[in-house]
Amino acid sequence: MPHFGPPDSSRDCLGRPRRLVARTEERYAAVQERLAEGKSLTAIGRELRLDHSTVRRFARAASIDELLVKAVNRQSILDKYKPCLHQRWNEGCHDIPRLHREVRELGFPGDVQTVRRYLRSSKESGLPGVPRPAARPRRVVRWIMTALDRLTIGDAQELKEIRTACPHLDAAARHVRDFAAMLHDRRGDLLPGWMDCVLTDDLPALHSLVAGLRRDQDAVVAGLSSSWSSGQVEGQVTRIKLIKRKGYGRANLDLLRKRILVMT
The missing domain is CATH 1.10.10 (Arc Repressor Mutant, subunit A)
Structure with missing residues (x-):
């Protein structure tokens, strides 16, 4: 069982860097790395999908400590009740709704999600009794349909974890990206090989797609190869x-x- 010591503003209840701290360090390193490569603030913002003012703040910071001072000293309506949560957690109470009710009786004005986020700290925390929320299917589909270089670092990492945990989804994502590349590069000549590759995996939905494509394969190849459209x-x-x-x-x-x- 994890032990809660005295609250540390820079660390979560497992002693790991808080999500905000980790994200600040990650963004600072990414911005500084691209600045060293000679990229403009606009280009960096576009690549990392960050607001221009955010990129400018990370670029002008003399050191990471300057940014972390603001990140770790933010006030929270839960600060007053954290010692109570620490104590109850160490006593073995991992029921989040129950913990929320107890701090509500002490005057906490927030909702249960505030307590849940604090105890979870980050999606990677893995606290006992606090299940990791699954990403919504639509969000995962959007990640798969988006080029990797256009995903945020967090989204790319979560997609990688999901694909690692589900071999079928990993294979489907790989075939989808290959088809997208074939469409973007107008390489219709690669379609037969792509269909043969799809049939080697246990993906019935894509097998149905392949069957439909083969019924009108010449037209599909022409559509993937030509710059003209209807x-x-x-x-x-x-x-x-x-x-x-x-x-x-x-x-x-x-x-x-x-x-x-x-x-x-």
Whole structure:
């Protein structure tokens, strides 16, 4: 069982650096590294997906200690009740809702999530009795569909952990990224090899996709290889449908033809 000693503003209840401290150190190192490479603040902000003012603050800091002073001295409405939480945790009470009710009786005005976040400290803390929240499926899908160099450091790390824990998802993510690269680079000639590779894994959903692609493989290869698209045609079809609907079902083909020609 982890032991809670005297509260340390820079460390969590397991003695590890607080999430805010770890994130500050991580961002400072990343910004300084890119500054040394000669990159501009705008380029760094775009690469790390940080606000320009945040990048400027990290770039102008004389040292990491200057940033950590602000990070570790932030006041929290929970500060007054932390000793009580430490004591109850050491006594074996790991029921977060119960701990929240107890500090509420002492006057704590916050919600249960504040207590949960403090005891968890970070997603990597792994405290007994505090289960790690699973990432939402939509969020994981967004991470998979986003280029790795455009993910935040935290998101990339969490996606890596999820893929490591689930071999099927790791294989699916790999195939999705390969297909995206094939689409981006217009390498339709790689499609047959990609489909054969997909069939070697136990991924029924992607197997169905491969079956559909093979039914019209030549057209798919052409679509992945050519810079042309049917966007213009689809746009005109949508416009004609809109004109037709304005006739409320009373316009015959001749009238529809005239309206289209007049409105062109």
